[in-house]
Each structure stands twice: as structure tokens, then as C-alpha cells.
Amino acid sequence: MSTEANNEAARQANAADTPEVSIVNIFVMGKRYQVPAGLTIMAAIEYAGYQLIRACGCRAGFCGACSTVYRKDDEQKLHFALACQTTVEDGMYLVQIPFVPASKAKYMIEDLKAEENTILSMYPEIARCVSCNTCTKSCPQDIKVMMYIQNALRGDIAKAAELSFDCIQCGMCAMRCPADIKHYHVGQLARRLRGKYIDTQSQDLKKRVAEVEGGQYDKEIEELVGMSEEQLRGLYNKREIEAKKKKKEGE
Amino acid sequence: MKLIDGYPQYMLDSIKKVEDKRMENIGKSIEPLTMEERQAVLSQFHPDFMDSSKRAVKVGVDKGNESYNGIVDLLESPSILDTSEVDLTKIDFDVDMLIIGGGGAGTVAALFALENGVPLDKILITTKLRHGDANSMMAQGGIQAADRPEDSPPIHYLDIYGGGHFTNKPELAKAMAMDAPGIIKWHEELGVMYDRHDNGEFQELSGGGTSRNRMHSAKDYTGMELMRNIRDRSRNLDIPVLEFCPIVELLLDDQGIVSGGVAFNIETHEYYVIRAKATIMATGGSGRLHLAGYPTTNHYGATGDGLVMAYHVGANLRDLDTIQIHPTGDIYPDPVIGILSTEKIRGLGAKPINVNGDPFVFPLEPRDVESAAFLKECDKGNGITTPTGMPGIWLDSPMIDIIHGEGTVYEKLAGEVRKFRRFGIDMAKHPILVYPTYHYQNGGVEINEKCETAVPGLYAAGEVTGGVHGKNRLMGNSLLDYNVFGRRAGIYAAEYVKTRTVGKLSLAHIDEYNKAVEEAGLKSGVKAPILLPEYRGKEALARALDIL
Numbered sequence: 001m002s003t004e005a006n007n008e009a010a011r012q013a014n015a016a017d018t019p020e021v022s023i024v025n026i027f028v029m030g031k032r033y034q035v036p037a038g039l040t041i042m043a044a045i046e047y048a049g050y051q052l053i054r055a056c057g058c059r060a061g062f063c064g065a066c067s068t069v070y071r072k073d074d075e076q077k078l079h080f081a082l083a084c085q086t087t088v089e090d091g092m093y094l095v096q097i098p099f100v101p102a103s104k105a106k107y108m109i110e111d112l113k114a115e116e117n118t119i120l121s122m123y124p125e126i127a128r129c130v131s132c133n134t135c136t137k138s139c140p141q142d143i144k145v146m147m148y149i150q151n152a153l154r155g156d157i158a159k160a161a162e163l164s165f166d167c168i169q170c171g172m173c174a175m176r177c178p179a180d181i182k183h184y185h186v187g188q189l190a191r192r193l194r195g196k197y198i199d200t201q202s203q204d205l206k207k208r209v210a211e212v213e214g215g216q217y218d219k220e221i222e223e224l225v226g227m228s229e230e231q232l233r234g235l236y237n238k239r240e241i242e243a244k245k246k247k248k249e250g251e
Numbered sequence: 252m253k254l255i256d257g258y259p260q261y262m263l264d265s266i267k268k269v270e271d272k273r274m275e276n277i278g279k280s281i282e283p284l285t286m287e288e289r290q291a292v293l294s295q296f297h298p299d300f301m302d303s304s305k306r307a308v309k310v311g312v313d314k315g316n317e318s319y320n321g322i323v324d325l326l327e328s329p330s331i332l333d334t335s336e337v338d339l340t341k342i343d344f345d346v347d348m349l350i351i352g353g354g355g356a357g358t359v360a361a362l363f364a365l366e367n368g369v370p371l372d373k374i375l376i377t378t379k380l381r382h383g384d385a386n387s388m389m390a391q392g393g394i395q396a397a398d399r400p401e402d403s404p405p406i407h408y409l410d411i412y413g414g415g416h417f418t419n420k421p422e423l424a425k426a427m428a429m430d431a432p433g434i435i436k437w438h439e440e441l442g443v444m445y446d447r448h449d450n451g452e453f454q455e456l457s458g459g460g461t462s463r464n465r466m467h468s469a470k471d472y473t474g475m476e477l478m479r480n481i482r483d484r485s486r487n488l489d490i491p492v493l494e495f496c497p498i499v500e501l502l503l504d505d506q507g508i509v510s511g512g513v514a515f516n517i518e519t520h521e522y523y524v525i526r527a528k529a530t531i532m533a534t535g536g537s538g539r540l541h542l543a544g545y546p547t548t549n550h551y552g553a554t555g556d557g558l559v560m561a562y563h564v565g566a567n568l569r570d571l572d573t574i575q576i577h578p579t580g581d582i583y584p585d586p587v588i589g590i591l592s593t594e595k596i597r598g599l600g601a602k603p604i605n606v607n608g609d610p611f612v613f614p615l616e617p618r619d620v621e622s623a624a625f626l627k628e629c630d631k632g633n634g635i636t637t638p639t640g641m642p643g644i645w646l647d648s649p650m651i652d653i654i655h656g657e658g659t660v661y662e663k664l665a666g667e668v669r670k671f672r673r674f675g676i677d678m679a680k681h682p683i684l685v686y687p688t689y690h691y692q693n694g695g696v697e698i699n700e701k702c703e704t705a706v707p708g709l710y711a712a713g714e715v716t717g718g719v720h721g722k723n724r725l726m727g728n729s730l731l732d733y734n735v736f737g738r739r740a741g742i743y744a745a746e747y748v749k750t751r752t753v754g755k756l757s758l759a760h761i762d763e764y765n766k767a768v769e770e771a772g773l774k775s776g777v778k779a780p781i782l783l784p785e786y787r788g789k790e791a792l793a794r795a796l797d798i799l
Binding site: 053 | 283286380381383384386388389396397398399400401403404405406408409410412413417421422425428429432433435436439440441442443444445447449450451452453457462463464469470472474475476479480483484486487489495517518548550551585586590591615665666669670673674783785786787788791792795
């Protein structure tokens with residue numbers, strides 16, 4: 001693959017230079033720009049000449065920095081998307097949300113217990129949920145946000161944790177909620193409570209930590225550290241590969 | 252172009268061949284390459300082995316050492332900071348510990364510094380973007396720790412060391428393997444939701460180059476789940492964080508000891524002088540330099556700033572003549588080019604398949620070898636060409652449901668499924684197209700097991716460092732790295748600040764470095780660190796005026 005063709009900037013330029021690529025109109029905070037079709041919203045805004053500081057993060061759908069609100073000029077519906085994961089369409093009126101003000105409860109997880117009212121006591125506003133489902137509709141991850149808030153309200157921490165697991169904490173739910181709930185913080189608390197108190201802890205791990213602390217591997221590891229590269233290569237090449245062994249056993 | 256299930260017809264024709272041979276391919280086993288065969292494919296196809304990828308740097312402590320061109324370009328540039336504009340007599344933040352970078356390593360360091368006696372108001376994390384905006388958040392597949400009865404830290408050590416082609420610093424590989432179980436324990440206490448069996452034991456998969464199944468995961472959002480927990484802990488403790496304020500250069504005192512840094516508010520363009528008794532460099536990697544022209548999986552802010560700043564104060568770098576290209580970057584459709592498809596997909600049994608529907612490589616070679624095998628297969632003309640002319644290899648994800656039962660793909664790979672669904676592709680039904688992408692900066696600022704760099708007062712942890720992984724990192728060891736060495740940096744730097752007194756602050760080393768660059772006749776045309784990559788459209792840039 002040629003070096004040129006690879007980086008993102010070059011890709012944008014290629015898209016523009018190739019005659020068959022069609023051009024679409026987008027409106028960045030109301031200003032019209034013509035950009036090549038096929039770009040993500042993020043790449044299109046950059047193509048138009050903006051250097052992003054806010055509203056740009058991992059560029060791969062994990063960080064929640066680039067939540068974008070748009071409406072198409074012929075539509076009623078307001079859309080919510082991640083700018084790095086959504087392709088531009090003609091007639092999009094775009095705004096990126098630079099920051100979400102959403103107060104977070106302060107707690108030390110070791111001081112809490114995973115009880116029915118734990119979440120409610122930290123975030124009492126979840127009792128104000130009117131089940132309008134606007135949070136769910138505004139989630140770019142398609143998470144059932146209202147459902148997990150309802151589970152949190154009922155004290156089903158494990159379910160609230162499971163349903164909220166894919167949350168990237170972009171905060172669009174909290175921005176849209178008529179009851180001022182900070183959903184993504186609620187989900188965070190639910191997951192930590194579940195991970196710490198509800199899921200069964202590993203006995204193998206506990207045992208291994210005690211073995212390491214008790215010095216059980218000190219001698220063996222020091223021998224390895226002291227070995228020549230040749231000795232290590234010998235050992236390395238003779239390793240038994242578990243994944244391969246299992247395959248041979250027909251697993 | 253008409254798309255069916257997200258693919259044009261000609262790509263579906265190749266997919267048909269993949270489908271027809273799928274059952275046969277699941278049963279067919281390709282042996283791992285021997286060490287000699289690995290070497291042969293690497294030397295022919297991996298960018299680390301190409302003379303055009305790298306050159307010797309002409310200035311600074313590593314003069315004569317080879318690194319990738321994109322990194323040497325920055326090292327051979329003058330500083331972005333005009334020292335005459337900075338008044339060092341006015342201290343804006345006077346702290347015990349400055350932590351540069353708000354990703355995994357930096358945040359873990361802050362938590363352990365606090366636990367080891369550094370007062371809350373004497374810690375300061377500075378970060379270029381938001382707290383948690385880092386490659387740490389993006390890691391998907393998992394984190395290694397030898398905690399199963401059939402595994403042990405010494406076996407993990409051997410995997411790390413062999414995977415790194417025996418170039419790692421032994422004391423660092425040892426720290427990784429030995430600290431790993433304790434790190435997972437700490438995560439349990441924080442409340443990380445690891446994937447478990449009903450009895451509470453972890454579901455552990457194998458990864459490329461690992462001899463035991465020791466990959467702990469949290470669906471395919473492992474990095475996100477860890478970072479969310481660690482950051483939540485930090486926020487609950489009110490650890491001070493200065494967002495959108497990257498450090499642009501380090502400060503030395505009159506003893507030549509690193510004593511903080513100059514921060515630049517990238518929104519207001521003010522600078523802040525930060526005096527610190529200890530400084531921890533945790534700026535992460537350099538994917539956004541697009542070394543060797545590869546697309547990248549990395550975060551927007553991964554521009555190698557820490558390498559440049561540390562080098563300017565005289566810290567040596569190592570192993571930057573290698574980069575980790577990850578075999579399974581996305582190459583279709585265009586908006587996802589460079590984004591990672593996690594190694595866990597292969598861990599779960601999906602095999603790489605060529606245009607004819609045939610497997611050609613053991614699916615879990617170390618990443619460099621697997622990547623080189625993909626590049627070779629494409630070079631032979633057995634790749635699948637995308638509508639915009641990029642070659643790729645099928646990763647036959649539907650195999651996973653056949654092996655583990657229907658619904659596994661949706662359950663275990665929710666993030667991946669979501670990514671492709673946005674473009675009309677159902678990866679449980681159709682394979683996905685991949686090609687190597689720049690994933691990880693193997694080397695960096697050399698540290699020892701206490702995270703000390705060559706320059707007193709400067710510690711480093713995480714992807715910015717060199718020596719832990721040698722010239723190649725294994726899967727699941729980057730999340731482990733930032734936890735192990737973030738923790739160690741916090742602990743050892745907390746010890747160091749107890750006896751440290753800071754002398755008169757200076758930026759004279761920057762003026763000297765600039766002079767050395769000029770005297771060597773180097774004209775890179777840029778200033779370093781660059782802070783952000785340039786992705787603005789060429790047309791818009793060509794018409795830009797410098798007025799405001």
C-alpha cells in the first residue's frame with residue numbers, strides 16, 4: 001500500500017480529487033460547506049477547515065467526545081450521533097457538543113453496600129423519571145437507557161450494570177432528560193457496585209496473589225532474568241502452547 | 252455503487268468462496284511458523300525491516316541511533332516554545348508531583364501517589380484533551396495476568412521476552428509478569444466488571460504469542476471498562492486535573508533536575524508555569540504521526556509529545572526503530588480505515604482468509620509476524636481490493652458462532668458489531684475486511700523498574716516508555732503495562748519528593764537544543780512537539796490567513 005494513500009489527510013484529499021466522488025452540502029453550526037460524500041462527520045468538518053480541539057477524541061467510537069446533534073433540512077426528527085462513526089449526508093445541520101455539565105455523586109466504593117436503595121440514595125433524582133424514553137432515543141450507542149434507570153430505581157443493580165455496560169459516557173442522555181437525571185453517572189455506579197460486590201470473585205486470583213506475595217516464584221523468575229539469550233530462546237521454543245494443545249484434543 | 256449487506260457485488264463474490272469453504276476451514280489447522288520462517292516473512296514485509304522507514308538522528312543524546320523517520324523529524328526540529336515569552340519567576344502551580352497525561356498511566360500514578368503520602372492538593376494531572384482521552388480507553392481485547400493454576404508469572408515472563416524478540420529489559424518484563432495478578436486484584440476491588448464464569452473465575456482467552464490463556468476481558472470494551480473505573484476513582488477523590496492544557500516543555504532547575512513543566516492552554520493560548528518536585532511523563536504513544544504512512548488505531552492526541560520533551564532534557568530513547576502494526580485494522584468501509592478490530596475476534600476462533608476463501612497463516616502469531624503474513628499475502632495478489640483501491644484480508648467472524656454457539660458474536664463483540672452495523676455490515680453473518688494498521692509505539696523513553704528515566708526528577712510510565720516490550724509488544728500487555736508502571740511511578744516518585752528541594756527554574760536547555768538543531772543544519776520545517784495532527788482539508792489550509 002502506498003504511504004501517501006494511507007493517512008487520513010491524504011484520504012480526504014483523494015476523496016476530493018477523484019472526479020466521480022459526489023459532493024454533499026453540510027451546515028456546520030449553520031454555515032454551509034461542500035464536502036465529499038463518504039467522509040465521516042468528523043472528517044468532513046476537518047475537510048472544511050476546522051481544527052478540532054473539543055468534540056474530538058479517540059476517533060473510533062470509544063470515548064464519547066464527539067457527540068453530535070443534527071437535523072436534516074427536510075426532517076422533523078432530531079438525530080444524535082458520534083461524529084467519528086457517522087457518514088455525512090446531504091443537508092445535515094450539525095452541531096457538536098463540547099461539554100456536558102452533569103454533577104456526579106462522590107463516593108468511596110468500599111464504603112458502600114450493594115443494596116436495593118444504594119443507587120437511589122446517591123442519585124435520588126432517578127425517582128423523577130417520567131419514562132419518556134428520550135434518553136434512550138438520544139443514545140448514540142443504542143443503549144436502553146431508560147430501562148437501566150428503571151432497574152436502578154427498582155434496586156436491580158446487576159441488571160442496570162449489564163444494560164449500561166456499553167456506555168461511552170458522552171452524556172447526551174443527561175442533556176436531554178426532562179427530569180435532570182445524570183444517567184451515565186448512575187450507570188457507572190451500578191457497574192462498580194456489581195463488579196465489586198455482586199459478581200463472585202476469583203479464587204484462583206486470590207491464591208495466585210498470595211503465592212506471589214509469599215515469594216513462591218522469586219527463585220524461578222530470578223533464574224529466567226539471569227539467563228543468556230540463547231538459554232531463553234531454547235526455553236521459548238519449547239513452550240507448550242495451550243491453545244494449540246486444546247485444538248488437538250478436539251476442543 | 253449498489254451495496255448488499257454493506258458490500259458491493261464483487262466483494263460478495265469473494266465472500267461466497269469464504270462461505271463455501273468455511274466448515275472445512277474451521278477444521279483445517281495451519282501450523283505456527285518456526286522462528287526461521289517468522290524471520291523470513293518479517294524481513295521481507297514488515298516496515299521495521301525497511302531502510303526507507305528510519306534513519307539515524309543527528310542531534311541530542313541518542314545521536315547516531317536509528318528511529319522511525321516521523322520521530323526523527325520531530326527530534327531534529329526546534330522547540331514549539333519560544334522561551335523568551337515565558338516568565339519563570341511567576342509560578343502558577345506549585346506541586347509535589349506533576350503528571351503529564353490524563354490517560355491510564357497518569358491516572359493510576361496519581362492514585363498511588365496519593366496512597367503513598369503525596370497530599371491531594373500537591374498532585375496535578377495535566378492533559379491535552381479531556382481526562383481519560385487516551386489509547387487506554389480504546390484497548391479492546393484484554394489484559395494479561397497469569398492467575399490460572401496451569402499458568403504462572405515465569406511462563407508469562409517467557410512469553411513477554413520471546414514476543415519482544417529477547418530485546419526487553421529483563422527487570423521490566425519481570426515487573427510486568429510478577430505485578431500482574433496484584434493489578435487484577437486491585438481492579439476487582441475497584442469494581443471492574445471482568446468477564447467471568449458462573450463460579451467467579453475469569454473467562455480467559457489466548458492472544459497472539461501467548462502460551463497460556465490469560466487474557467482477561469470485559470466484553471470488547473476492556474480498556475474502556477478499566478479507564479472508567481480508574482477515572483471514577485480519581486474523580487471521587489478530587490484529584491486535580493487540568494484539561495486542554497498539554498505540557499509543551501519540561502523545566503530544569505539549576506542542578507539540571509527536572510522540576511515541572513510549561514503548560515499551554517490550547518483554548519485560551521495562555522501558558523502556566525508548573526513547578527514540581529517530581530514529574531511523571533505519561534503522554535502515551537505516537538500513532539497520529541502515521542509512521543511509515545500507516546493509518547492508525549490511535550487517539551487524536553497520540554503525537555509523541557512526551558518523547559520530544561523528554562529528549563529535550565536529555566533522556567535517552569530506545570527501540571523506536573520498531574513500531575507495532577496490528578494485523579487487523581479495518582480497511583473497509585472507508586470511514587473506519589485504521590480503526591482496530593480486536594485481536595479477540597481471532598482469540599474466539601475467526602481465521603484470516605484470502606480472496607479465494609483459503610486460510611494462509613496461523614491466526615495467532617505475534618502481531619508483527621501476523622501483519623507481515625497479511626502484507627505478503629496481499630503482495631502475492633491474494634488480497635481483496637476495496638472500492639477505493641486498498642487491499643485487505645477477510646477475517647471470517649461468522650466462524651465464531653459456529654464454534655461457540657449462535658449469539659456469541661453479538662454477546663462477546665458488542666462494540667465491533669455496533670461499529671460495522673453502522674455501515675450495514677453484520678459481522679455475525681459476513682466476514683470483515685482487515686489490513687495492518689499502526690497500533691503501538693513499542694519503544695520510547697528508557698526507564699528502569701522504578702520508572703526512573705536517565706534524567707533525575709523525571710519518571711515515565713505507559714506507552715511513552717521504552718524497554719518494557721522491547722521491539723514488539725504482545726497483546727494484553729499494554730493495559731497491564733500502564734497499570735504496573737503507572738502504579739510504580741506513583742509509588743517511587745512519591746518516595747522521591749520527600750527529600751527533593753527545587754532550585755531556580757530554567758528553560759536554558761531548550762535554547763541550547765534549538766541551537767544544536769540549527770548548528771547541525773537541520774531544517775525539518777516543523778516545531779516540536781506538534782500537539783495535534785493536521786487533518787484540515789488542503790484547500791482550506793491553502794487559503795488560510797494568519798490574522799487573528
